[in-house]
Amino acid sequence: xxxxxxxxxxxxxxxxxxxxxxxxxxxxxxxxxxxxxxxxxxxxxxxxxxxxxxxxxxxxxxxxxxxxxxxxxxxxxxxxxxxxxxxxxxxxxxxxxxxxxxxxxxxxxxxxxxxxxxxxxxxxxxxxxxxxxxxxxxxxxxxxxxxxxxxxxxxxxxxxxxxxxxxxxxxxxxxxxxxxxxxxxxxxxxxxxxxxxxxxxxxxxxxxxxxxxxxxxxxxxxxxxxxxxxxxxxxxxxxxxxxxxxxxxxxxxxxxxxxxxxxxxxxxxxxxxxxxxxxxxxxxxxxxxxxxxxxxxxxxxxxxxxxxxxxxxxxxxxxxxxxxxxxxxxxxxxxxxxxxxxxxxxxxxxxxxxxxxxxxxxxxxxxxxxxxxxxxxxxxxxxxxxxxxxxxxxxxxxxxxxxxxxxxxxxxxxxxxxxxxxxxxxxxxxxxxxxxxxxxxxxxxxxxxxxxxxxxxxxxxxxxxxxxxxxxxxxxxxxxxxxxxxxxxxxxxxxxxxxxxxxxxxxxxxxxxxxxxxxxxxxxxxxxxxxxxxxxxxxxxxxxxxxxxxxxxxxxxxxxxxxxxxxxxxxxxxxxxxxxxxxxxxxxxxxxxxxxxxxxxxxxxxxxxxxxxxxxxxxxxxxxxxxxxxxxxxxxxxxxxxxxxxxxxxxxxxxxxxxxxxxxxxxxxxxxxxxxxxxxxxxxxxxxxxxxxxxxxxxxxxxxxxxxxxxxxxxxxxxxxxxxxxxxxxxxxxxxxxxxxxxxxxxxxxxxxxxxxxxxxxxxxxxxxxxxxxxxxxxxxxxxxxxxxxxxxxxxxxxxxxxxx
Amino acid sequence: xxxxxxxxxxxxxxxxxxxxxxxxxxxxxxxxxxxxxxxxxxxxxxxxxxxxxxxxxxxxxxxxxxxxxxxxxxxxxxxxxxxx
Ligand SMILES: [Zn+2]
Ligand SMILES: [Zn+2]
Ligand SMILES: [Zn+2]
Numbered sequence: 001x002x003x004x005x006x007x008x009x010x011x012x013x014x015x016x017x018x019x020x021x022x023x024x025x026x027x028x029x030x031x032x033x034x035x036x037x038x039x040x041x042x043x044x045x046x047x048x049x050x051x052x053x054x055x056x057x058x059x060x061x062x063x064x065x066x067x068x069x070x071x072x073x074x075x076x077x078x079x080x081x082x083x084x085x086x087x088x089x090x091x092x093x094x095x096x097x098x099x100x101x102x103x104x105x106x107x108x109x110x111x112x113x114x115x116x117x118x119x120x121x122x123x124x125x126x127x128x129x130x131x132x133x134x135x136x137x138x139x140x141x142x143x144x145x146x147x148x149x150x151x152x153x154x155x156x157x158x159x160x161x162x163x164x165x166x167x168x169x170x171x172x173x174x175x176x177x178x179x180x181x182x183x184x185x186x187x188x189x190x191x192x193x194x195x196x197x198x199x200x201x202x203x204x205x206x207x208x209x210x211x212x213x214x215x216x217x218x219x220x221x222x223x224x225x226x227x228x229x230x231x232x233x234x235x236x237x238x239x240x241x242x243x244x245x246x247x248x249x250x251x252x253x254x255x256x257x258x259x260x261x262x263x264x265x266x267x268x269x270x271x272x273x274x275x276x277x278x279x280x281x282x283x284x285x286x287x288x289x290x291x292x293x294x295x296x297x298x299x300x301x302x303x304x305x306x307x308x309x310x311x312x313x314x315x316x317x318x319x320x321x322x323x324x325x326x327x328x329x330x331x332x333x334x335x336x337x338x339x340x341x342x343x344x345x346x347x348x349x350x351x352x353x354x355x356x357x358x359x360x361x362x363x364x365x366x367x368x369x370x371x372x373x374x375x376x377x378x379x380x381x382x383x384x385x386x387x388x389x390x391x392x393x394x395x396x397x398x399x400x401x402x403x404x405x406x407x408x409x410x411x412x413x414x415x416x417x418x419x420x421x422x423x424x425x426x427x428x429x430x431x432x433x434x435x436x437x438x439x440x441x442x443x444x445x446x447x448x449x450x451x452x453x454x455x456x457x458x459x460x461x462x463x464x465x466x467x468x469x470x471x472x473x474x475x476x477x478x479x480x481x482x483x484x485x486x487x488x489x490x491x492x493x494x495x496x497x498x499x500x501x502x503x504x505x506x507x508x509x510x511x512x513x514x515x516x517x518x519x520x521x522x523x524x525x526x527x528x529x530x531x532x533x534x535x536x537x538x539x540x541x542x543x544x545x546x547x548x549x550x551x552x553x554x555x556x557x558x559x560x561x562x563x564x565x566x567x568x569x570x571x572x573x574x575x576x577x578x579x580x581x582x583x584x585x586x587x588x589x590x591x592x593x594x595x596x597x598x599x600x601x602x603x604x605x606x607x608x609x610x611x612x613x614x615x616x617x618x619x620x621x622x623x624x625x626x627x628x629x630x631x632x633x634x635x636x637x638x639x640x641x642x643x644x645x646x647x648x649x650x651x652x653x654x655x656x657x658x659x660x661x662x663x664x665x666x667x668x669x670x671x672x673x674x675x676x677x678x679x680x681x682x683x684x685x686x687x688x689x690x691x692x693x694x695x696x697x698x699x700x701x702x703x704x705x706x707x708x709x710x711x712x713x714x715x716x717x718x719x720x721x722x723x724x725x726x727x728x729x730x731x732x733x734x735x736x737x738x739x740x741x742x743x744x745x746x747x748x749x750x751x752x753x754x755x756x757x758x759x760x761x762x763x764x765x766x767x768x769x770x771x772x773x774x775x776x777x778x779x780x781x782x783x784x785x786x787x788x789x790x791x792x793x794x795x796x797x798x799x800x801x802x803x804x805x
Numbered sequence: 806x807x808x809x810x811x812x813x814x815x816x817x818x819x820x821x822x823x824x825x826x827x828x829x830x831x832x833x834x835x836x837x838x839x840x841x842x843x844x845x846x847x848x849x850x851x852x853x854x855x856x857x858x859x860x861x862x863x864x865x866x867x868x869x870x871x872x873x874x875x876x877x878x879x880x881x882x883x884x885x886x887x888x889x
Contacts, residue, residue: 506816533844568812575846576820577836597815604819609889610851610859611819619816627807634811645808740837747832748840790832 101141104133108196109153115192116157118185130196143204150197151217158186158218158225166231172239173254179236180257182226183264190218223268236261237275241282248286248313259321271323279322280329283314287337295342300350301362304369307338340373347383355387358415363423377429384424385433388416392441396449405449406456409483410476413438439486443772447731450492453483457519458500463511473515481522488772490527495734497523498535499580499726505542506572506619527770537578545572552603569596573604573613581733587617588664590646618669626684630707635684636714640665640673645684652702656694672717674700682706682713738771742781745769750791750803758782758799821851823859829880830864839863853888856881 111130114121137146165178194201194214205211212220227233240261247253265271287310294303314334318327339346346366354362370376395401395408416434424430442449457480460473487493504510516539524532549570589597601613620639625632637645643663647654654662660670671694678687678700686701687694745768749761756764765778782801785791794800823835828851831839838849839861853859858880860868869876869885876885 506814530843537844537846567810569815570812571815571817574816574818576818577845579818582818593810593813596813600815601817604817608819610822610853612822614818614820616816616818620814622813623811625809625811639813639815642810642813646810649808740834744833744840 101137104136105146105149107133108137109149111196112150112153112193113157115189116153127196131199134197134199138199138203143200144208146197146200147204147211150193150200150214151221154190154193154218155221155225157189158221161186162226162229162232166229172235172242175235176239176243176257176261179226179232180260180264183222184260186218186222190215193218219268223270227265227268227270227274233270233274237278240275241279244279244317245282245286247317255320262321262323266323272325276323276326276329279326280333283330283333284337287334288341291338291341295345300346300354301359301365303346304350304362304365307334307369308365310334310338335372339369339376343370343373343376343379347380351380351383352387355384355391355416355419358419360419360422363419367424377427381429381433384430385437388434388437389441392438393444396442396445399448402448402452405452406480406483409442409449410479413479413482435486438483439488442483442486443488447489447492447734449483450487450489451496451727451730453480453487454493454496454500456480457497458504461511461515461519462504463509470512470515473512474518477515477519477522481526484523485526489734490531491737491771492731492734494531494535495580495730495737498538499730501535501538502579505538507621534578537575541574541578542572545570548573548604548607551607552600555603556599566592567596569600571600572619574616580730582616582618584614585617585666586664587640587643588662589617589643628706629704632711633706633708634712635682636712638673638717640669641677641715641717644670644673644677648685648702654700656696656698656700659700674698676715676717680716682708682715684715738773739781741771742769742773742778743785746778746781746785747790750801754803755794756801758801761801821859823851824857825859828861828864829858830860830868833861835859835861854878854883855886855888856883857888 107125108130111121111125113119134146137143161182164182165175168175168178170178197214201213205213227236240258243253243258247255262271262275265275290310294306298306311331311334314330315327318324318330322330351366353359354366367377367380370380392409392412395405395412401408420426420430420434457477460476460480484490484493501516504516510516520532520535520539523535552571597615601615604613605611617639622637622639622642624635624637624642624645626635626645635645640663643665644659647659647662656671656674659665659674660667663670665673674685674687674694675692677683678685678694679692684703684706686703688699688701742765745765746761749756749764749768761782762775762778766773782791786793786801789804791801791804794802821835825835827834828839833839835851836845838845841863842849842861850862851859852862852865854865856878858878860879865879865885868879877883878885
């Protein structure tokens with residue numbers, strides 16, 4: 001194939017079969033010493049190719065294929081139809097025409113000038129002729145001379161180009177286009193020239209130090225004569241900045257022009273020096289102004305979305321036309337001006353609102369943006385922590401909201417958990433901050449949260465609770481345990497839990513044994529076996545009582561004279577110390593009941609010597625058979641209700657005083673009992689005069705007309721209005737128990753140490769005691785133990801204690 | 806009115822009959838267990854001596870083991886014999 005095309009002004013570079021062949025032969029011979037240098041030369045030529053291929057894609061300066069040969073032939077298939085010079089079959093008459101040095105140079109000069117002026121070559125001058133000319137000049141004259149001549153030729157041309165636009169008064173865009181045209185022409189030309197002078201590049205240039213390749217020489221000259229003209233540099237850089245600013249302002253710009261010019265600056269190795277600094281400064285100013293303005297104008301979510309948009313845009317700019325080396329500084333600049341400068345204001349203005357409104361998408365964005373700036377997440381985390389503390393405190397601190405406290409705590413925890421896992425990547429520090437904040441605020445109110453959590457659990461474990469499935473209940477209990485974990489006064493919880501558990505067990509109100517056991521094992525897991533041993537003891541008492549009752553009934557049957565006993569008795573025998581303290585009271589009971597009770601007591605003490613049995617009438621309950629004129633009923637009542645109703649078997653009317661003296665029930669309890677019988681839902685008594693409360697002098701009359709749809713009727717006791725009395729008792733109990741535990745701990749430590757300084761004793765106590773305690777309280781207990789001769793002050797050193805054995 | 810009790814569920818609490826509030830050996834209240842135990846009641850019962858002093862069973866057993874010569878009540882120094 002002998003057809004040669006020299007194309008320019010088109011998108012394609014020259015293709016030449018011979019060049020191709022030479023390149024490939026080098027390529028095939030890896031040991032060729034020319035190879036590496038050769039590649040470099042080819043690489044330069046290659047740039048244009050890659051650029052052409054990439055024009056529709058991204059600007060990419062650094063991914064030049066190391067193999068510069070492969071695509072040299074691309075231009076062939078789509079060679080431009082215009083301005084193509086075809087020289088055919090000229091091999092025949094080229095023989096000695098260019099033998100002389102001067103003639104050779106004349107030919108070469110003619111070709112170079114033709115290329116520079118975008119003209120056709122003479123018809124009878126072929127590429128191979130030109131190679132021969134180059135060879136002649138290298139061998140017959142000197143390659144240095146040839147190189148110098150070529151350089152002069154190139155320099156002259158480049159200098160002349162400056163005139164084309166140095167005085168151009170057109171607008172910046174036109175100017176930029178002119179520079180770009182000049183640059184692209186230069187590249188085309190230098191590539192074609194490079195092809196002709198290939199032998200020079202491969203011989204002389206490679207072998208001589210400090211001589212640039214022809215391509216690099218072209219770049220140097222272009223930089224020296226075009227871009228180093230201050231006017232050109234300034235107008236060019238300013239023009240580029242203007243275009244980028246326009247694009248940032250929302251306009252569409254000719255990105256390929258910007259890309260080509262920036263690539264030019266990079267090729268000339270002045271990108272960083274003349275462009276990057278100015279560009280970054282302009283960026284900083286723009287975003288500094290924009291940040292300040294938008295912080296005023298927009299709310300936080302809008303602002304954050306804008307910042308994200310800006311970051312995307314700038315990243316896009318890097319993909320499309322900026323040099324990738326600018327990326328780090330550019331992004332840092334946006335982050336600094338738009339985020340870091342405003343981080344305090346952003347969180348103060350927006351965080352509470354976002355958290356209040358559970359705006360997960362915005363919170364995720366907030367997190368991802370703050371993770372970009374130094375210390376951003378630390379700051380976000382501490383503000384998150386502060387928010388929980390503030391908001392949480394409002395949930396626990398207000399006594400009017402006690403009714404809903406626990407549910408609100410659960411909801412709040414759910415919400416915050418969700419935010420941490422959805423928006424904050426479940427990051428450890430946020431998880432920790434969440435825990436720390438909950439623990440902090442929940443203990444801002446003494447005792448109450450512990451009490452209410454215990455009551456909440458009671459509500460869920462009680463029969464009749466509507467929590468649908470066991471699984472749901474189980475999940476709920478797990479959540480409760482998380483709250484429980486935060487409570488410092490766990491003994492307060494235990495006391496209230498125990499009180500409610502005792503009611504559930506003794507009144508048969510427990511919804512499910514499994515759920516009870518499950519809750520117990522959760523508590524055990526959380527606080528250790530010591531915490532639950534007494535609670536477990538309560539369950540054990542219930543089991544033991546069943547066994548005792550079986551034995552008791554066996555015993556009764558053996559004593560046949562008692563087989564006619566009219567009622568069925570079962571007794572729960574409680575171990576003091578496991579159960580809450582109950583008020584001891586004696587009441588008047590019908591003689592058969594008293595007798596029955598005595599039989600049991602005797603039976604029990606016969607089995608367990610060394611014990612004392614105390615009956616607890618407040619906890620007893622009965623099922624009554626009642627015959628009303630409207631039909632028989634079965635009444636489920638407390639023992640006190642039963643004792644009152646039994647009086648009416650003999651007389652229809654009793655005054656309050658009479659009932660008091662006949663039952664001996666404590667006044668408040670009796671009034672409450674009467675209220676439940678005469679003022680509640682199922683009124684088996686009538687109160688005269690009618691009113692809601694029981695007053696002195698009231699009379700109570702058997703209600704002959706009592707009727708009810710149901711056969712079995714439960715007469716509810718009037719709920720003590722979460723009696724401050726009962727509550728105080730429980731708190732008092734906790735307090736006493738704490739004293740006892742402090743004493744026990746002190747004795748334990750003294751027994752082990754024998755001699756211990758005051759401060760060490762105090763610090764060991766703080767380690768051992770699992771409830772909040774003040775040093776002053778500890779001091780009091782130490783004094784008390786000294787008074788009781790458990791320990792003494794050292795005679796020589798009053799700050800040290802000795803154990804008294 | 807005609808009312809009869811069909812069934813009655815009573816509740817009673819039990820405690821040790823002791824001649825003192827505290828165990829003379831471990832000094833813990835009898836309502837609580839000895840220092841080696843976790844739970845009062847059946848798990849840490851009381852025992853009485855013929856001298857009528859009583860202790861946690863774990864306490865007096867430890868005490869007796871530590872006595873080489875004579876088995877004495879730690880309170881009254883009489884010879885220790887379990888009641889019954
Ligand atoms: Zn003891
Ligand atoms: Zn014990
Ligand atoms: Zn004794």
